[in-house]
Amino acid sequence: MEITGVYATPGYSGFFFDDQRAIKQGATQDGFTYEGKPVTDGFDEIRQAGETIIVDIELADGTVVRGDCAAVQYSGAGGRDPLFQAEEYAPIIEGPVADALEGRDATEFLDNAELLEELQVEVRGSEASSSQPDAHASGAGDRLHTAIRYGVSQALLAAAGSAMGTTRTDVIADALGTEPATEPVPVFGQSGDDRYNNTEKMFVKGVPVLPHALINSVEKIGENGEVLLEYVEWLVERSQELGPEGYDPRFHIDVYGMIGEVFGAPYDRDEVVDYFAALEEAAAPFPIQIEGPMDVGNRADQIDAMVELREGLEAADVGVDIVADEWCNTFEDVRAFVDAEAADLVQVKTPDLGGIHRSGQAVRYCEGTETRAYLGGTCNETETSARACAHVALATDAAQVLAKPGMGFDEGYMIVENEMRRTITRRERARQRQTDEVTADD
The missing domain is CATH 3.30.390.10 (Enolase-like, N-terminal domain)
Structure with a gap:
């Protein structure tokens, strides 16, 4: 055609x-x-x-x-x-x-x-x-x-x-050359600045990964990180009050480098490790992952800082995962972070990779490594690009996929989750037709 x-x-x-x-x-x-x-x-x-x-x-x-x-x-x-x-x-x-x-x-x-x-x-x-x-x-x-x-x-x-x-x-x-997922990929909800009301919506709907929280200023994290700690404690309590029976969320907080800003310039690893231990305790019994703990201004130094932090967390037996975002934009960037084992989870920021197939290739690059692939993107997309990314998530069976676009949560979650469910059903019908045709021929 x-x-x-x-x-x-x-x-x-x-x-x-x-x-x-x-x-x-x-x-x-x-x-x-x-x-x-x-x-x-x-x-x-x-x-x-x-x-x-x-x-x-x-x-x-x-x-x-x-x-x-x-x-x-x-x-x-x-x-x-x-x-x-x-x-x-x-x-x-x-x-x-x-x-x-x-x-x-x-x-x-x-x-x-x-x-x-x-x-x-x-x-x-x-x-x-x-x-x-x-x-x-x-x-x-x-x-x-x-x-x-x-x-x-x-x-x-x-x-x-x-x-x-x-x-x-x-x-x-x-x-x-992949085998698509047969169940929806876990969706990651983003709250925007309305980090309480929107997160409560996520709890009611049982969203598996949440809430992003948009912690992009000292005011939002606290001068000593105390505001974020209180928020994480609230997440634990409220998730069990509002979530469905057996709800077992994974908390994912994007701090836009603010932990590095609060604990030194660019950051003091020992202080950060101690703070991560406090975050882990506040989030218990649920897992927590922190996106963009620091931003040191360029890719090479960012990778070094992330590697150093991962090593410090491992040595201290702190079970908080770190997520690469800043300076991890292109396919080449993703490879560099994965090769250096600089993150537990790497965001494949779909618009930054260019062609949508490059996002799929980046997810595949994480296969067989210690790094999981988060098919992300931005609130600043459209329903069309969000649906396209849902297909990439299914095709590559990514670890999680972002609910997008917008910051109201409900619309983005509906678009991405429903596109995956619709596609899975369509593929199941196609397989059933093929089975019926083979049976009829026999």
């Missing part, structure tokens, strides 16, 4: 772009927004509306399928591509990207996605994917922004599924 058209429409994503550096430097909230001036290139405000590009791919039979370009909430931070501005990037999709893809066979998903991954075009200043280390590798131009590769590849995945009459899970599984 031939690809006959590629179209781009600027739109809104499920949350906002935030200038993480400005927030971490002390910007104060003014209602939903922040006071002060942005410090990261491309931002006009510290918090501004999230953007997407809706990508439609038309097939020769008239079918139109979709993918959505998206970039993370904290764009331009931690080694990521610059702020994604839809109006500037849409002409690239309808120009050189469309030229490269139109006329190609939609069933060749992996070949098409790899072509997109390697495509380089001449773009202006902010349109360049300048943060990518190989952006000018061939000298032919700039590598496409990660958000473009992410969204167009989702549409290519949907095109392959449509052309082949199968699920996107099966397309990814065939491309990567």
